[in-house]
Amino acid sequence: MNQKSPLRVAIAGIGGFGSSHHAVFSGLEAQGRVRVVATCDPAQDRLGEICARHRFSERGVRVYAGFEEMMAAHAGQLDLGVVATPPHCHAGMHQALVEAGIPCYLEKPPTLDPEEFERMVEVESHAASPTNVGFCFVHDHARLALKQRILDGEFGALQRSTFLGLVQRTPGYFQRSRWAARLLLDGKLLLDSCLGNAMSHYVNNLLFFSGLDSLAERARPLSASCELYRANEIEGTDTIFVSGVLRNGVEFRMAASHACPSATQLTEEVMVFDRATIIIRGGTGGVIQWGDRAPEEAPLSTPALSSCMDEYLAFLGGRLPRPPQTLEECRGFVEMNALFYLASGPGIHNVPDRARSRNPETQAVVITGIEEAGRTFLAQGTFPSQAGHSWGRRGGAASVEALPDLLSRIQHCGTQR
Numbered sequence: 001m002n003q004k005s006p007l008r009v010a011i012a013g014i015g016g017f018g019s020s021h022h023a024v025f026s027g028l029e030a031q032g033r034v035r036v037v038a039t040c041d042p043a044q045d046r047l048g049e050i051c052a053r054h055r056f057s058e059r060g061v062r063v064y065a066g067f068e069e070m071m072a073a074h075a076g077q078l079d080l081g082v083v084a085t086p087p088h089c090h091a092g093m094h095q096a097l098v099e100a101g102i103p104c105y106l107e108k109p110p111t112l113d114p115e116e117f118e119r120m121v122e123v124e125s126h127a128a129s130p131t132n133v134g135f136c137f138v139h140d141h142a143r144l145a146l147k148q149r150i151l152d153g154e155f156g157a158l159q160r161s162t163f164l165g166l167v168q169r170t171p172g173y174f175q176r177s178r179w180a181a182r183l184l185l186d187g188k189l190l191l192d193s194c195l196g197n198a199m200s201h202y203v204n205n206l207l208f209f210s211g212l213d214s215l216a217e218r219a220r221p222l223s224a225s226c227e228l229y230r231a232n233e234i235e236g237t238d239t240i241f242v243s244g245v246l247r248n249g250v251e252f253r254m255a256a257s258h259a260c261p262s263a264t265q266l267t268e269e270v271m272v273f274d275r276a277t278i279i280i281r282g283g284t285g286g287v288i289q290w291g292d293r294a295p296e297e298a299p300l301s302t303p304a305l306s307s308c309m310d311e312y313l314a315f316l317g318g319r320l321p322r323p324p325q326t327l328e329e330c331r332g333f334v335e336m337n338a339l340f341y342l343a344s345g346p347g348i349h350n351v352p353d354r355a356r357s358r359n360p361e362t363q364a365v366v367i368t369g370i371e372e373a374g375r376t377f378l379a380q381g382t383f384p385s386q387a388g389h390s391w392g393r394r395g396g397a398a399s400v401e402a403l404p405d406l407l408s409r410i411q412h413c414g415t416q417r
């Protein structure tokens with residue numbers, strides 16, 4: 001792209017994570033690198049405090065209620081479009097930006113509907129400049145260096161990649177918008193969940209580190225076994241146990257829940273190789289455990305929206321060869337998310353009241369023994385239904401060949417508890 005300076009930017013979405021984008025772009029504007037010319041949000045009337053905080057009037061940011069209206073008003077005058085709206089808005093906004101020849105920074109997940117994803121990839125094939133999807137870890141230079149060591153064979157063959165995520169969410173999180181924790185929205189697949197949204201970065205990381213053909217490759221799943229649970233008053237799932245095999249033969253296991261006792265986030269990414277085990281706690285604290293020598297620290301950067309955006313701007317400015325994560329590189333992630341449901345056997349199990357309590361401070365719903373269940377699953381592959389948890393219920397198994405059945409499968413996945 002022939003970059004003009006400063007770049008003229010439009011941001012779709014003002015509230016929620018849109019506000020984080022506005023904060024980042026205010027900073028970039030102060031450095032003279034961009035000028036935010038427009039933003040839009042149908043809820044703008046209720047977002048006066050956020051509009052004031054980001055000083056839209058003083059900065060000359062035009063505020064619109066609708067995306068189409070904003071695009072029409074600034075036709076031919078935009079150098080970058082940022083989509084920080086809910087996932088069901090992404091495909092249409094991405095298409096409008098691509099067709100207008102404007103580079104797009106698209107929030108993750110691009111979509112969780114595999115068919116919509118393929119339509120987006122087709123649209124993207126006509127893009128003047130590749131879209132970046134906002135998965136915020138994979139551009140970290142220390143992670144890329146660690147992956148290079150994996151590719152160089154320093155740790156031996158990768159046997160298994162796992163993720164444990166206990167990230168508490170309160171009832172307000174599930175009530176914040178009409179799409180939160182929904183399987184379907186207006187009859188279309190949405191599939192919002194702990195691993196499809198809040199912890200999606202870690203699923204993407206697992207696929208990134210397990211893609212063994214090149215630095216850029218993200219692995220794709222082949223088959224999975226899964227148990228899905230619903231502890232909160234929601235339609236979708238807030239607790240997922242899944243194991244399976246990637247197309248390159250590497251095993252994976254993930255256990256994730258929003259219904260956990262502590263408000264302190266617990267995330268552990270573990271990769272087991274022939275000669276070493278890599279453990280990344282809290283997204284940044286990497287340790288390499290060797291069988292025959294002392295452990296080695298492998299610190300990683302804190303993932304931040306600002307650094308992810310910096311990388312995309314550097315790409316648009318011709319200073320980097322590629323964006324941090326292209327749309328097509330999300331295919332394995334979208335397939336993996338779909339497999340959770342296809343492989344869930346009878347669908348999402350309601351956690352019985354006797355196995356639910358509340359964190360007295362946050363009021364978050366907590367599943368009894370969730371951390372132990374997660375740790376046992378990751379260490380031994382034993383699902384909660386096999387490990388004697390009173391709330392454990394059998395799931396099922398499936399391969400990616402079942403992907404075309406996803407919509408009908410979801411229609412039988414159970415309803416709001």
Ligand SMILES: NC(=O)c1ccc[n+]([C@@H]2O[C@H](COP(=O)([O-])OP(=O)(O)OC[C@H]3O[C@@H](n4cnc5c(N)ncnc54)[C@H](O)[C@@H]3O)[C@@H](O)[C@H]2O)c1
Pocket residue numbers: 012013014015016017018040041042043066067084085086087089107108109134135136176177197
């Ligand atoms: N990268 C990250 O770490 C991170 C963190 C949080 C959220 N996200 C992603 O950001 C996106 C938004 O999530 P959220 O939780 O902020 O959602 P949200 O429901 O809070 O929506 C964000 C804003 O978009 C507005 N909006 C809704 N429809 C719109 C439309 N048609 N046009 C313009 N604005 C519209 C909403 O009114 C709201 O103000 C999602 O894709 C989410 O997964 C990413």
